[in-house]
Amino acid sequence: MANDGLKHVVHRRVHLERSQPEHRKRKVGQYLEKKADYKKRSERYHVREKLIKELSAKTRFRNEDEFNFKMIHGKIGSEGQVILESEESARKRKLTEKGKVRSELNKIDTNMFVVNHKQNVVNKRLERMITSNVGLVSKKKSPVAVTVSGGANGGRAAKREHILYESSDSESEHATSAGATGTSTGGSATSSRTRSGGNTAKGAPGDQHEHLFELSHMFNSKKDLDALRAKLEDRRNLTVAKHKRRQVRKVRNSQARMHEYPTERLK
Numbered sequence: 001m002a003n004d005g006l007k008h009v010v011h012r013r014v015h016l017e018r019s020q021p022e023h024r025k026r027k028v029g030q031y032l033e034k035k036a037d038y039k040k041r042s043e044r045y046h047v048r049e050k051l052i053k054e055l056s057a058k059t060r061f062r063n064e065d066e067f068n069f070k071m072i073h074g075k076i077g078s079e080g081q082v083i084l085e086s087e088e089s090a091r092k093r094k095l096t097e098k099g100k101v102r103s104e105l106n107k108i109d110t111n112m113f114v115v116n117h118k119q120n121v122v123n124k125r126l127e128r129m130i131t132s133n134v135g136l137v138s139k140k141k142s143p144v145a146v147t148v149s150g151g152a153n154g155g156r157a158a159k160r161e162h163i164l165y166e167s168s169d170s171e172s173e174h175a176t177s178a179g180a181t182g183t184s185t186g187g188s189a190t191s192s193r194t195r196s197g198g199n200t201a202k203g204a205p206g207d208q209h210e211h212l213f214e215l216s217h218m219f220n221s222k223k224d225l226d227a228l229r230a231k232l233e234d235r236r237n238l239t240v241a242k243h244k245r246r247q248v249r250k251v252r253n254s255q256a257r258m259h260e261y262p263t264e265r266l267k
Contacts, residue, residue, distance in 0.1 A: 101243045115232065116229075122222050123222070129218060
């Protein structure tokens with residue numbers, strides 16, 4: 001009878017269940033891994049290990065140097081040549097998301113520094129050219145001396161000198177020819193002086209036009225640099241907004257396609 005009573009007693013387990021290790025708990029979860037789950041995982045692990053071994057053997061047999069020096073990120077070109085990965089692309093590939101954003105911001109800051117330097121150079125050149133242009137325009141030139149016989153024509157002579165100073169080349173030549181026909185004495189002296197005055201009138205506007213052309217070119221370059229700076233600032237703000245997951249709105253009906261952001265409420 002005593003033996004019959006001990007038949008249904010639950011036997012004590014010899015191998016107690018161990019607690020779950022921390023590294024396994026992160027992979028599997030808070031529950032213990034059962035034998036069936038462990039068996040499936042071990043089978044997958046062995047299949048994967050066998051596949052990796054076969055692939056490494058194929059790689060070693062195909063190109064020994066490529067396997068030994070870890071040139072697995074190289075590419076084969078159109079002519080069969082091996083194109084290796086550059087250090088910069090390898091560094092970018094190994095970067096995290098935060099590192100990629102930081103490298104992008106550093107690149108934008110470098111471009112901004114170059115644009116600021118060019119803007120300073122252009123602004124200084126513009127200031128010098130504007131001051132020299134103002135001096136060129138306001139500079140008083142010696143008027144062309146046209147000798148007219150007779151005291152009654154003194155006022156006309158003064159007016160004719162003023163026309164020779166401010167008129168264009170064709171007008172100055174017309175005025176000098178009229179003065180030469182109107183004078184009866186000293187024709188050779190007046191013609192030589194008017195010719196010299198015409199040459200000065202031709203030289204000064206040419207220099208002035210060239211100076212103004214350079215000035216307009218510098219204004220255009222300043223405008224381009226301002227537009228480039230605005231694009232870089234917008235690109236920097238857009239990169240930061242995407243990293244911080246802020247809402248981005250694109251401005252419509254504008255050629256620059258700048259972005260605008262909703263106002264953030266202060267906490």
